[in-house]
Amino acid sequence: MAAALPLVGRRSERALLVETLVPSHGPRAVVVIGEAGVGKTRLIADAIRDARAAGVTVLEGNCLPLSESVPFLPVTEALRSLDPSALARCAPHVRSELVRLMPDWGTERDPVKQSRAEGGQHRGRLFAALRDLLTALAADGPYALVFEDLHWADATTRDFVSYLIAVDRDGVTPLVMSSRIEELDPTRLLGRWFAELTRQSGVKQLHLDRLSRPEVAEHIHGLVGAPAPSAFVDEVYARADGNAFFTEQLVAALHDGGALTPGATLPWNLAQLLLAQAKRVRDDGQQVLAALAVAGRGLDEQLLAAITGLSGRGLATALQELADAWLIDRPGMDGRYRLRHALVGEAVSGDMLAGDRRERHAATARALTVHGAADGAGEVAEHWAAAGQSNEELPWRVAAAAEATDVYAHREAATHWKRVIDLWPGVPTEARPAGIDLPTSYLNAVDALDRSGDTRRAGQLAEEALQTQGTTTDRRALILLYERVSHYREWEQDGSGLEPLEKAMAMLAGLPPGREHVGVLRSYADALWDANRADEARPFLEQALRVCAAGVPAVDEVEALRDLTYYVFDDGDVSDGMRLLYRAEAVAYRSSDSLATITIHVAHCDALLDLGRLEDAASIARAGLEVARRAGLEHHAHAQFLRSMVLRALAELGDWAEAEPVIDAMTQSAPTSGASYDYMARARLDILAGDLTSATERWTAIEAVTHRTNLDFGANVVDRCRIDLWSGRPREALRRIQQVPQPLDRASFRPHTAEVLSLAMRTCADLAELALARQDSRGTQTAHRAAQDVVMMREAMTRDPFAQHPYYVTGPAHGANWKAEITRLHHRSDPDAWAAAAAAWEGLRRPHRVGYARWRQAEALLATGKTAPARDCLRQAATAAHNYTPLLAEIRTLSRLAHVDLRDQPTTIRPEPAPYGLTPREIAVLRLVADGLTNTQIGNRLYISEKTASVHITNIMRKLAVKNRAQAAALAQRAGLLNLEQS
Numbered sequence: 001m002a003a004a005l006p007l008v009g010r011r012s013e014r015a016l017l018v019e020t021l022v023p024s025h026g027p028r029a030v031v032v033i034g035e036a037g038v039g040k041t042r043l044i045a046d047a048i049r050d051a052r053a054a055g056v057t058v059l060e061g062n063c064l065p066l067s068e069s070v071p072f073l074p075v076t077e078a079l080r081s082l083d084p085s086a087l088a089r090c091a092p093h094v095r096s097e098l099v100r101l102m103p104d105w106g107t108e109r110d111p112v113k114q115s116r117a118e119g120g121q122h123r124g125r126l127f128a129a130l131r132d133l134l135t136a137l138a139a140d141g142p143y144a145l146v147f148e149d150l151h152w153a154d155a156t157t158r159d160f161v162s163y164l165i166a167v168d169r170d171g172v173t174p175l176v177m178s179s180r181i182e183e184l185d186p187t188r189l190l191g192r193w194f195a196e197l198t199r200q201s202g203v204k205q206l207h208l209d210r211l212s213r214p215e216v217a218e219h220i221h222g223l224v225g226a227p228a229p230s231a232f233v234d235e236v237y238a239r240a241d242g243n244a245f246f247t248e249q250l251v252a253a254l255h256d257g258g259a260l261t262p263g264a265t266l267p268w269n270l271a272q273l274l275l276a277q278a279k280r281v282r283d284d285g286q287q288v289l290a291a292l293a294v295a296g297r298g299l300d301e302q303l304l305a306a307i308t309g310l311s312g313r314g315l316a317t318a319l320q321e322l323a324d325a326w327l328i329d330r331p332g333m334d335g336r337y338r339l340r341h342a343l344v345g346e347a348v349s350g351d352m353l354a355g356d357r358r359e360r361h362a363a364t365a366r367a368l369t370v371h372g373a374a375d376g377a378g379e380v381a382e383h384w385a386a387a388g389q390s391n392e393e394l395p396w397r398v399a400a401a402a403e404a405t406d407v408y409a410h411r412e413a414a415t416h417w418k419r420v421i422d423l424w425p426g427v428p429t430e431a432r433p434a435g436i437d438l439p440t441s442y443l444n445a446v447d448a449l450d451r452s453g454d455t456r457r458a459g460q461l462a463e464e465a466l467q468t469q470g471t472t473t474d475r476r477a478l479i480l481l482y483e484r485v486s487h488y489r490e491w492e493q494d495g496s497g498l499e500p501l502e503k504a505m506a507m508l509a510g511l512p513p514g515r516e517h518v519g520v521l522r523s524y525a526d527a528l529w530d531a532n533r534a535d536e537a538r539p540f541l542e543q544a545l546r547v548c549a550a551g552v553p554a555v556d557e558v559e560a561l562r563d564l565t566y567y568v569f570d571d572g573d574v575s576d577g578m579r580l581l582y583r584a585e586a587v588a589y590r591s592s593d594s595l596a597t598i599t600i601h602v603a604h605c606d607a608l609l610d611l612g613r614l615e616d617a618a619s620i621a622r623a624g625l626e627v628a629r630r631a632g633l634e635h636h637a638h639a640q641f642l643r644s645m646v647l648r649a650l651a652e653l654g655d656w657a658e659a660e661p662v663i664d665a666m667t668q669s670a671p672t673s674g675a676s677y678d679y680m681a682r683a684r685l686d687i688l689a690g691d692l693t694s695a696t697e698r699w700t701a702i703e704a705v706t707h708r709t710n711l712d713f714g715a716n717v718v719d720r721c722r723i724d725l726w727s728g729r730p731r732e733a734l735r736r737i738q739q740v741p742q743p744l745d746r747a748s749f750r751p752h753t754a755e756v757l758s759l760a761m762r763t764c765a766d767l768a769e770l771a772l773a774r775q776d777s778r779g780t781q782t783a784h785r786a787a788q789d790v791v792m793m794r795e796a797m798t799r800d801p802f803a804q805h806p807y808y809v810t811g812p813a814h815g816a817n818w819k820a821e822i823t824r825l826h827h828r829s830d831p832d833a834w835a836a837a838a839a840a841w842e843g844l845r846r847p848h849r850v851g852y853a854r855w856r857q858a859e860a861l862l863a864t865g866k867t868a869p870a871r872d873c874l875r876q877a878a879t880a881a882h883n884y885t886p887l888l889a890e891i892r893t894l895s896r897l898a899h900v901d902l903r904d905q906p907t908t909i910r911p912e913p914a915p916y917g918l919t920p921r922e923i924a925v926l927r928l929v930a931d932g933l934t935n936t937q938i939g940n941r942l943y944i945s946e947k948t949a950s951v952h953i954t955n956i957m958r959k960l961a962v963k964n965r966a967q968a969a970a971l972a973q974r975a976g977l978l979n980l981e982q983s
Contacts, residue, residue, distance in 0.1 A: 007043060008215050008216075009211060009215040010039070010043050010208075013032075014043060016204070016206060017032070017043065017047035020176055020204075021048070021146075021174050022050075022144075023056075023142050023171075023174070026174075028165070028168065028171030028174055028203070029171075029174065029176070029200075029202060030176050030177070030206050031178070031179065031194065031203065031204070031205050031206065032044060032177065032179075032206045033194075033205055033206065033207050034180070034209070035182060035210075035243065036342070036343055037244060037246055037343055038210060038243055038245075039208060039211075039245070040178045040208055041178070041341075042244065044148065044178060047176070048146060051144060057142065058144045058145075059078035059082070059144070059146070060077070060081070061073070061077040061145070061146070061147050062147075062148045062149060063147065063148065063149040063150055063154075064149070064296050065296045065342070068152070068153075068412070069154070069376075069378030069381065069382045069400060069412065069416075070154065071154050071157070071376075071404050071409030072101055072154070072160070072407060072409065073153075073154065073375055074147045075101070075130070075157060075160065076101060076102060078145060078147070079102055084102075084104070086137060087099075089137070089139075089140075090132055090133055090136055093129070093630070093631075097126045097128075098133060125408075127159075127160055127164075128634065130160065131164060134168075134172065135172055138173060145164075145173055146175075146177070147177045148177070149178060150194075151179045155412065155452075156409035161177070161197070166200070166666065171202065192670060196670060210243055210244075211242040211243075211244055211247065212242065216237045216247055217237075219248075236254070243270070248326060249270070250273065252277065252325060252326045253273060270347075271343070271350070272347075274344050275347050277325060278327060278347075280325065281322060281327070282321065284310055284318035284321075285325075287318070288304055288310070288315070288319060288322060288337075289322060289339075290348060291308050291363075291364070292339050293344070293346075293348035294349060294352075295307070298336030298337060298338040299336055299337060300331070300335040300336050300337070301337075303367050303371060304337065306363075306370065307360070307363050307364055319337060326340055358386065358388050359387070361383045361384070362383070362384070362387035362389060362392075364383045376400065377396050377397075377399035378400035378404070378416065381419075384396060390423050391428070393423060394423050394431065394432065395433040397419050397420045397423065400412075400416045401413045401417045401444065405444075408451075411454070413448040414445055414449045414452055417441055417445035418461075420436075420441045421438065424438050437474065437477075438469060439469045439474050440477060442462075442464075442465035442469060443465070443481065443484075446462045452672075459485075459488030459491070462484040462488055463488075466485050469481065475507050478504075479507050479511075479516050479520060480519075482504035483501065483516070483520050485500045486499075486500040490709065491707035491709045491710075492708050497527060501524045505521075513550040514547075515553065515556060518544045521541065521544035521547070522559065522560055524537075524540050525538070525544070525563065529563075529566075529567065529747045534570070537567070538564075541564055541567070542564075545564070553593065553596075554587055554588060554593040554596040555596040557596075558587055558593075558599050562584055562599065562603040565577045565580040565581050566747075569610070570747060570750060572805060572806045572807060574611065577607065581604050584600045588600045594628070595636070597624070598636065598638045598639065599638055601620055601623060602642060604620050605620045605624065607807075609648060610751050610808055610809070611807060612809040612844055613921075614650075614652050614845070615649070615653070615919040615921040617649040618646050618650060619921075619951045619955055621643075621646040621649070623954075624639075625639060625643065625646070625662075634666070635666070637677065640666070640677035641677060643663055643666065643678060643681055644678070644681040647659040647684060648715070651684070651688060652848070653845065653846075654846075659685070663681045663685060666678040667679050670701060671702050671705055671706070672705055676706045679698055679702050680699075680702060680719070682698060683698040687722055687723060687726070687886070688883070688884055688885065689885050690889065692723055692886070696723055699719075699720060699723070713752075714752020714753070717752070717756055718752065718759060720736055721736055721763065722759075725763065726886040730763050730770060733763045734760070734763045734764070734786055737756060737763065742793070743796065743797065744797070745797040745798060745799065745801060754802055754810065754814035755810070757794055757802075757818060758815070762817070764787035765787075765821045768780055768824075768825050771783055772827060783825065801814070801815075802815025803815075813837065813840035813841050813843075813844055813846075813849070816833070816836050816840045816853075817849075819833050819836075819837075820833035820856065829860035829863065831869075834853050834857035835857055837853040838853035838854050848881055848887065850877075851878070851879075851884065851888075852877075852887055855874070855881070857870075857877075858873035858877060859894060861873060871900045874891060874894060874898065874902065875900070875902060917959055918956065921952065922956050925949065925956060926956055926969075929953060929956070929969055929972075930969040930972055936949075938952075953968075956968055960972075
């Protein structure tokens with residue numbers, strides 16, 4: 001037979017892959033999908049050869065059946081072909097992250113294990129480091145990635161692929177992948193992941209069909225080196241049905257000593273044919289074939305000798321016989337022999353007796369251990385599991401969980417820890433690994449599930465742990481379990497979250513101060529504060545801060561200070577609250593703890609939003625996102641909060657274009673219980689764009705995975721009600737508000753109380769108008785009863801949410817809306833009330849809210865026959881709502897009915913943007929820079945922190961494209977920026 005196995009047909013498919021791998025105008029990623037044996041690997045191999053000939057460096061990684069237990073297996077295989085000197089192109093923090101994935105690249109000084117102590121929450125940092133490495137490599141010449149058999153990939157590898165495609169919008173690193181089509185069931189997680197992946201821009205599916213009869217004839221010609229008789233081709237085509245690998249194996253079976261023997265009795269099933277082929281080789285060959293089948297990976301001669309007992313000429317002869325029979329490939333550069341196709345291994349392994357298979361798995365585990373050849377502890381653990389030897393498996397499971405945690409593969413770590421928990425009772429005490437116990441294993445599993453985003457399962461496992469480990473003598477572990485159970489119960493709002501915290505508090509007595517004290521005291525204080533028991537809560541929070549002095553991670557102290565700022569702001573002391581924020585900011589920056597820094601950016605941004613300082617809030621959020629990007633924490637919940645806050649600030653200002661591409665890049669796959677905040681923001685963008693169907697679908701997906709607390713969060717209640725109201729479903733909006741746990745003025749809900757009440761009254765007014773249009777007296781009564789319930793809800797509150805408050809600055813404007821909606825409820829919509837509401841929102845610079853009030857004012861004016869002032873209101877409304885699509889649609893509808901031409905709009909409502917895109921706050925800062933003030937002086941003058949002033953100055957220099965303050969001042973003077981009127 002011919003030595004080379006040529007590619008048959010597939011010319012357009014091959015051209016597409018080459019176009020992808022070689023920088024061109026082709027897609028940035030291609031997924032090759034086809035049935036097992038159809039020729040995916042052969043096609044990709046030829047495309048790789050062409051790409052390399054064109055000067056592209058192609059990094060290849062293969063997934064294996066055991067990949068789910070070894071995180072990043074195809075990624076590490078791809079990186080092995082690089083010289084470690086590639087790290088020199090990367091920043092120090094990138095190098096330290098890559099060394100945890102590729103330990104051989106490191107030195108004794110590399111801090112490989114440091115993040116385990118930080119909590120291991122920084123998987124995004126490793127993803128970003130890999131992205132930075134690929135970007136650095138591409139700067140020296142074209143690079144491409146190939147990942148084969150992704151149907152076997154671990155979850156973390158799949159997440160990295162999603163991340164890389166989402167952030168690599170310019171196609172810096174082209175990507176070719178393959179998968180068996182039979183594994184892509186759309187009702188299962190893997191199938192849904194592939195569907196989400198291939199919906200992204202620039203990602204193309206390539207479905208590989210079976211060979212046609214002429215292609216089969218050409219394939220046989222290439223295999224045997226001569227044209228085959230037509231009858232032979234017909235028989236092979238009928239049997240293999242165009243499957244390339246089946247065709248190859250049939251030809252091998254029918255080819256005897258250089259002659260073709262059609263008509264031989266052969267099984268029609270591929271698995272049976274492969275077994276028949278395997279049994280034609282001698283016993284030594286069958287031993288090698290069995291070893292490769294059980295290992296599920298390539299093995300070199302040393303490992304094959306250790307597993308099979310063969311050596312020397314006997315092993316060499318067996319390998320040659322298998323290669324001649326096309327059952328294995330000849331060794332690659334790594335010296336490993338591999339099965340010709342995974343189907344060979346599946347057939348051979350499936351034909352073994354159970355006891356034989358267990359013995360072979362045990363032999364493989366021993367050989368991998370002795371020779372240090374495993375791709376990870378998970379590989380050895382899986383072989384011991386298949387061998388049914390729990391005593392041997394347990395320590396390898398613990399090691400595999402630790403390895404997964406080190407590379408932030410939290411889903412895989414959770415799987416390993418759960419297996420440790422299952423194995424523990426059946427393993428004798430003397431066989432259990434040192435340094436680990438069952439309560440700690442539970443805690444590790446809970447934390448891994450939490451960090452992977454599966455917070456629901458984390459809560460369930462924490463409850464199980466408390467039930468089974470409630471009598472443990474390890475007080476610290478038990479305290480932590482109680483705290484976690486409380487945490488998850490609070491998220492699900494089952495009303496019993498305080499009970500486990502009280503038990504944890506009692507157990508703290510007598511223990512030296514430590515991190516568990518801070519966590520429990522903070523959680524207990526938070527629960528009391530949310531129950532409007534602030535006087536009781538504050539001493540516990542202050543005690544937590546005293547414990548911080550004993551030495552705990554900076555993020556714990558920052559979180560305690562952050563919580564205290566909320567108490568102080570809620571009391572109306574803005575000055576003291578800002579002082580505490582700056583103190584927390586200083587702690588975070590001194591510690592160089594990225595998570596602590598991002599945490600305080602979230603708190604600072606939150607405060608500025610409530611204070612109505614929207615431009616400042618957006619600037620702080622941008623700065624926090626930059627910290628997250630540098631630290632590789634773009635996927636962290638706090639980074640999601642910051643993106644949502646940028647959108648909230650910009651949407652209130654009436655221009656959110658900046659936020660849309662950032663949020664789009666983070667919402668390319670399905671949401672999870674711990675990673676849904678970006679999706680909530682994306683749904684908000686859908687509302688603004690008027691795509692209410694997409695917004696509804698996104699919230700349906702979110703509701704399926706998120707916690708009750710998220711659904712009842714004030715801003716989310718508002719968004720979901722807006723979808724209902726703009727869709728003409730006021731009853732559904734009212735139902736949502738009625739389902740929010742009472743009281744609505746509890747501490748955590750207070751920033752949103754005024755808006756939710758105002759929205760509730762709007763909902764009642766919409767119901768009343770709908771009933772009037774339908775002449776439905778019962779509907780009118782229902783609307784009025786609902787409105788009376790909302791009024792009683794407000795009257796029962798301990799403070800008036802519409803009153804002036806130094807911190808909650810939008811309360812009076814929402815109150816103005818409330819009063820105006822009541823007039824609409826009674827079918828006497830008052831234009832003066834709506835004018836007052838519009839004026840209140842104009843004072844806060846909230847154009848869309850102004851637009852809503854002006855629209856309602858125009859409605860009221862038209863109802864009383866005052867067409868001329870209504871015309872002015874409509875034009876003002878359209879200007880204010882210029883890019884809020886659902887509101888603008890209503891304004892245009894009313895304008896058509898009133899015969900108002902909106903094209904003739906006044907230009908004084910919306911001020912012209914400042915040159916260079918500077919915000920009013922940035923112009924104010926720029927004036928003080930030009931006056932020579934320092935950051936500290938600017939902060940004192942504008943009542944902002946020194947850090948905030950620094951953020952503004954950084955943004956100013958970026959927008960002006962200057963390098964220092966002097967250049968900024970000079971350009972500002974020349975461009976007349978210092979003389980612009982303040983808005």
